[in-house]
Amino acid sequence: MQPNNYDYIKIEQKWQKEWFEEKIYESKKENLKKFFIHFAYPGVSGYLHVGHMRGFTYCDIIARYKRMLGYDVLYPAGFHASGIPSIGFAKKVERKDETTLKDLKNYGVTNEVIKKLSDPSEVVSYFGNVYVEDYWKKFGFLIDYSRIMSTISEGYKKFIQWQFYQLKEKNLLIQKPHFAPFCPNCGPVAVDKSETDILKGGSAEILEFTTIKFKMKDGTILPAATLRPETIFGVTNMWINPNVDHVKAEINGEVWILSKEALEKLTYQTKDVKPLNETISGKDLIGKTCVVPIVDREIPILSGPFADPNVATGIVMSVPAHAPYDWIALVESKADIEALTIIDVKGFGTNPAKEVCDKFEIKSQTETEKLDLATEEVYKKEFHTGYLNENCGIYAGIKISDIKDAVKNELIDNNQAIVMREFSEEVVCRCGGKVLIKQIPDQWFIKYSDEKLTSESKDYSNNMNIFPQEYKDELPGILDWFDDRACIRKGSWLGTDFPFKKGWIIEPISDSTLYPAYYIISKYINENKIKGKDLDNEFFDYVFLGKGKAKDSVWEDIKNDFDYWYPVDINLGGKEHKTVHFPVFLMNHVAIMPNEKRPQGIFVHWWVTQKGKEKISKSKGGVEHINEAATTYGVDAMRLYYAHVGSPFVDIEWDSEAVTKYKNRLASIYKMIGHINKFKDLKDENLDNWLKSKLQRTIKKSIDAFENFDLRVATNEIFFECQKNLQWYIKRGGSNKKILNDFIKTWTKLMTPITPHLSEELWHRDNNEFVSNEKYPIFSEKEIFEKEEVGEYLLSKVTDDISEILKVTKIKPKKICIYISPAWKQDIYKKAIKLAEENKLNVGQIMKDVMSDPKMKALAKQVSQFVSKLPGEIMKLNENDKKRYLIDMKEYNYLKKSIEYLSDIFSCEIDIYSSDDKNVNDPGNKIRFAIPLRPAIYIE
RNA sequence: GCAGGGGUAGCCAAGCCAGGUCAACGGCGACAGACUCAAGAUCUGUUCCUGUAGAGGUUCGGGGGUUCAAAUCCCUUCCCCUGCACCA
Structure with missing residues (x-):
């Protein structure tokens, strides 16, 4: 071995080989105290990057620490293969996506293997292997590799089905209508920032428009969609685009006029929609009138070329006093209509929309940028500080922020409005088609809104070890906010079949809530002691809930293991899990598991970002691959980096x-x-x-x-x-x-x-x-050894002071004289500190005390000078400082022994004097400055 | 909109909950020196301003307050970031 050559690669390989051959990672029941830690298992989405290793590394550090402390540590891992990611990856391989193929080839994957990767289950097993062999083992993680599992294995699926039977039994599975993104060509799609399914619109949100029915004289309905239903009191007219052909349709037994696009959207959202094959030009509607619901006011329909048939219903209600767009349109139309103010808000007069348009100097509808700013300003002010005025009937005097839902609900209850859902921006499917929102009338949900479940979970979380504290404080609020979750879906996704509806699959968040419990079983599956297909509800009831009897000794062994290892002590995951995975992890345990099997702790870590705080992503240049980085820096260096570069609870830049x-x-x-x-x-x-x-x-x-x-x-x-x-x-x-x-x-x-x-x-x-x-x-x-600690502290202080003096004076020292403070000063210091501890420190008291000794009389002047500064100085000392002064250490002796060191570093002669000695040589008249632990210094 | 996090010296980033050890951990960068033929690596020192004696002055987004004492506590204001559900 070359003592000076740190060959980290050789060292890593050597010890990993030995650890893994000896299987030191296997968890054993030996010490009667256990610690169960795991990280939120990664989804199988392709190669991981150095950011992912942060959390895994924390987990391994904690696990290793705990095992060195004598705990039996269970540190298992697995893969979350459910959902779209692996399907998405397989699709990319199938359509020969360039970057995907390049990545694979760069990694050294053969063409033969690449071909296979158009099959999602091959993707799962390929990457499962990469994660274990190239990431976790290469980082020296002592994960219990005998327990590796995946969420699409047969046994796991049985486990998830059992969980859903449990939820059903507890009345936590319910059905109600649901609205989800949907492509008419491809079926359900996921709208998210990674844009796996879509070409455009990853950050779109689903907005809920209140679609208000304005009746015309013949009973036909003009639906106007709005996000501000409370402004209905201020509607003065309608806007219809004269250049657009509208269509008629029978909706819930009423005849509606709306844009063609809107009709298509509504078809997916409402059950009872019949197109009537009748087209009406916008022009033909202009000049007619309709009636505003609630207030029963007749208003004209005006020409509004800006009304976009693609947005909501294509028909717009006009509130010129509070909507800048409407105000400007009204001005430009030159119609003889007066704006109707319905909101009183500080800082505005009778027409906020007009005033803000004037402020931004908006002259035309085409100035959309300014209009958007103006709209935002009016809306914010009105929402937070506005009140409905006397034009608003029973709602007069109510704050805008409190009223929204009340008006909306009244309209809906009276059959005067429906809700229409719409994306905040255009979403385009991979197939090129437009993504719409579709109603699923009888969607299954896990009822996380359940009051008992929520309050029990909140109470329980109170006693958990949650890091950081901020998240612990935040969690009860999240549990309150957490609503029912649609838990199944249809389409090409990997996952477990939903037991109560054929053809539907349990979605990925809902199938990874209780999963740490499955690590107990996966070992037996991997060792072939029990088969996935043989796991039935009876088995899970017995192992997890202690119900029924063991069928054979394996069942008993598994139950014993479960009782030994469970609950989880730490579930560690990234901040993205704060509002999704951790709440359901907790709530499902509370719903299904008895109190003593519920999780003990959660550890949330933040991310590794790219320079400039951007989330790491390949499309933005990405960062190093894990295997490359491991070779370049060595995994110990990376582990040290993750552990030390920043607090776990902030994002760090790679x-x-x-x-x-x-x-x-x-x-x-x-x-x-x-x-x-x-x-x-x-x-x-x-x-x-x-x-x-x-x-x-x-x-x-x-x-x-x-x-x-x-x-x-x-x-x-x-x-x-x-x-x-x-x-x-x-x-x-x-x-x-x-x-x-x-x-x-x-x-x-x-x-x-x-x-x-x-x-x-x-x-x-x-x-x-x-x-x-x-x-x-x-x-x-x-x-x-406290004396030595103080001694070295003194020595370092003295060298600091000498260096400082040399720096300032630029003297080349011939000789340095050090004068230890006199004994009386040290005595007074000690006394003063003791008095300060008792809160009795005052100058007079000490003077009296000291002067009672006749020998001090001669020094009275010096004493009073010294004492007068004491209270201020002592107040600044912390506990450690104070302790230091109380320790009985002979400063003179200690420094005397260190003369050699001092003269060595300052390259000159050093003299140490005690100020108590008679006839001390003091040419610089410095002795008087000496205080305890701060000797006076004179440099020649 | 709802909820959460954050603004610290040239840069990254600790400290803040439990006020005094804070001119503020650590790292980067910069400067000087050592080693080397040289470069790199490594090591030592310096790195807010002033200063020929260990000191003083001004700093922790802005403003105000509490306190003997505030980066830390309170109030107020400005600015950034993140999550929000069928995406894991």
């Missing part, structure tokens, strides 16, 4: 230079330790005790930090503070072989959870067992 620096730091630790063997064996009691003491402090601080899962603080102590201490020891001339060896032995253990490969390598210089299996160091009060 910074390859920073990772390189961490790699160099590991190399320097490696080198430094290799070097120590060559030291002479010298003893220096003070220094040796100091190093022992500092090591104990590191142990203590790292444990305290780990216990709070504060990985960054623990890492900082172990890799930065600890190294600093060792450097100081060496710089000071410390060279005790036994002390150094003990130090390195302990330090190696401390490093193990974070950089296991490096630790294993260092450890094996003198040991044959795995350091990964060693016990974490225990803090020992006996190894604390």
